[in-house]
Amino acid sequence: EVQLVESGGGLVQPGGSLRLSCAASGFTFSSYWMSWVRQAPGKGLEWVANIKADESDKYYVGSVKGRFTISRDNAKNSLYLQMDSLRAEDTAVYYCARETSNSFGYWGQGTLVTVSS
C-alpha cells in the first residue's frame, strides 16, 4: 500500500524557516517524480514544486522560487521541502504527492504551516 506521511509543519514567524519531510513507503520511491502541493485555509490547491526521481531536475512555482528548495533522499525514501524567508501567504496545508501518468496519483495527509507573528 502506498503511504506518504508528512511532518515538520508548525507555527513560524515571518522571515523564518521550516523544513518539511515526507516519508514514503509501499512503492519504489526512487522511480518516481515527487511534488509538494499546498492549500491555504479555505482555498484551492496550488502546486509548489517537484523533483525528478534521480534529483537531476527540480521545478518551482514562481511565488516560491529562490525561497523554497525541494530535495530527496532515495536511500531514506524521503522527500523534503526547505522553506526560507516565509511569508504570511505561505500559510497552508502542505501535501506530498506522487506523480503518476501526468497526475498526482497519491497524496499524504498533509502538514499545516502557519506563518504569523
Added chain:
Amino acid sequence: SYELTQPPSLSVSPGQTASITCSGDKLGDKYASWYQQKPGQSPVLVVYQGTKRPSGIPERFSGSISGNTATLTISETQAMDEADYYCQAWDGKVFGGGTKLTVL
C-alpha cells in the same frame, strides 16, 4: 499565466447526473485530471489523462474532453459524492479554483 475556470458550485439531487466543467486554453493538449476532496481530507484522484479512471474509483465517475473544456460526469450521484472537485492541467500543473458539489 495559465488559468482553468470551474463553476464555484453545483447542486444535484441524489440519483441524478452531475457534470462539472473546466475550461482552459488548449486544455485538450494538457492532460486534464480531476480530484475529489472531502472536508478535512486529502485530495483523491478520480480521473486522469482526461478520460481514465484509477483503480478503485467507482464507474459512475467519468471524464471527457473536447477542445478547451474538460468535463467530470458523476452518474447516479450519491450523498457520499458531496465534495469539492478540482480539475488540473498537467502542463504547468495548474489547478482550477474548485467546484463545491452539493447533493440534496
